[in-house]
Amino acid sequence: MSQSEAVETTAVDSGSAVISVKDAGIRYRRNRRSRRNFKDLFSARARKTRPGEFWALRNVTFDVLPGEAIGVVGRNGQGKSTLLKLVAEVVLPDEGSVGVHGGVAPLIEITGGFVNDLSVRENVYLTAGLHGMKKADIAAQFDEIIEFAEIGDFLDTPYKHLSSGMKVRIAFSVVSRLEEPIILVDEVLAVGDRAFKEKCYRRIDELLAGGRTLFIVSHSEKDLRRFCTRGLYLDKGRLVLDAPIAEVLERYNADYGVK
Ligand SMILES: Nc1ncnc2c1ncn2[C@@H]1O[C@H](COP(=O)(O)OP(=O)(O)OP(=O)(O)O)[C@@H](O)[C@H]1O
Numbered sequence: 001m002s003q004s005e006a007v008e009t010t011a012v013d014s015g016s017a018v019i020s021v022k023d024a025g026i027r028y029r030r031n032r033r034s035r036r037n038f039k040d041l042f043s044a045r046a047r048k049t050r051p052g053e054f055w056a057l058r059n060v061t062f063d064v065l066p067g068e069a070i071g072v073v074g075r076n077g078q079g080k081s082t083l084l085k086l087v088a089e090v091v092l093p094d095e096g097s098v099g100v101h102g103g104v105a106p107l108i109e110i111t112g113g114f115v116n117d118l119s120v121r122e123n124v125y126l127t128a129g130l131h132g133m134k135k136a137d138i139a140a141q142f143d144e145i146i147e148f149a150e151i152g153d154f155l156d157t158p159y160k161h162l163s164s165g166m167k168v169r170i171a172f173s174v175v176s177r178l179e180e181p182i183i184l185v186d187e188v189l190a191v192g193d194r195a196f197k198e199k200c201y202r203r204i205d206e207l208l209a210g211g212r213t214l215f216i217v218s219h220s221e222k223d224l225r226r227f228c229t230r231g232l233y234l235d236k237g238r239l240v241l242d243a244p245i246a247e248v249l250e251r252y253n254a255d256y257g258v259k
Contacts, residue, residue: 017063018101018182018213019087025058025095026082026237056082057237058095066181069214071228071245073252079237080217084108084184087215102213103131103180107172107188114171116160120151123159124174131178141177148199149173168192176203183207185216189223201226221249 030052057079064070072080085091086098088106106113113130114123124145128138146152149169154162162170168191176183185204189197204227208214218224224231224245231248233241235255241248 016065017099018066019062019064019215020099020101021060021062021086021096022098023096024060024086024093024098026056026079026086026091027053027094028056029053055237057086057234060096060234060237060239062232062239062242064213064215066213067208067211068230069208069228070216071224071231071248072215072217072234073219073224073231073248074234075256078234080234081108081186082237083232083234084186084215084217087182088184100182102182103178104182104184105131105175105178105180106184107175108184108186114159114167117158119156119158120146120162120170121155123170127174128178131180133178145170145173145177148203150196165191165193165196169196172200172203176200176207181211182213182215185214185218187217187219189218190220221253224249 060079060083072083074080082091084106085108086093087100088104088108089098089100090106090108092098113127115126118126121142124142125135125138129135146155149166149172151162151166151170154166159167159170168188172188172192183204189200192200201223204214208227214227216224216227228245231241231243231245232239233248233252241251243251
């Protein structure tokens, strides 16, 4: 199947889509800390690509229906995490548009949303609260959240003193409990140990069975095949293939697999 045909097969009526990305582009500066300064936002020059700038994503268009499980593949640095940040509305497109209809539970940067100097307990309340959970509901689920993460001995420890695996555990445990319809998962499963990963897999299965929409970035073909029905293949910031996951992995392996 040709690339253009593949893209057409998954085109949906954007009226019913939960995520609708149209011709989106994100431009970064190579040598600056911030993406753009305040003045740029109001200047006509902001539209042009200046020296040192590049497009991390460009001309990306796709729609996602409720309940779809989408795997994003591509080599390092091709725009996968940037795409998830667009969907999480952590970054805004420099070109095109991104419509997200429904709340997003983002597992996109391990520390994302968690405050280093606050304790584990305080972070659970903060993160769940920011996503609209009532204090009483958080309190009712608190023990289960901690039990899932298996970090009961660290409730009053500042988040920054947790190991990286423990950070992932508590982040996954809280975020996967949010009642948001869209779940974003970026490589977090790569960090946990095997037993914890299995627990996460089962939780993701439950979320999918409950009709949530999943967006997952992974370099694990096994994980992608397990959860996803559809794949988006990014190369140099372009969406080169939008097709059933098996087809996307086949193409990706043909392009870059170990020969
Ligand atoms: N805040 C930023 N400022 C400047 N450049 C950035 C920024 N964030 C990402 N980039 C660049 O944008 C490009 C895409 O990055 P992105 O993190 O989306 O890649 P990725 O496909 O997720 O990679 P990986 O598989 O390594 O996680 C890379 O060249 C990266 O260096």
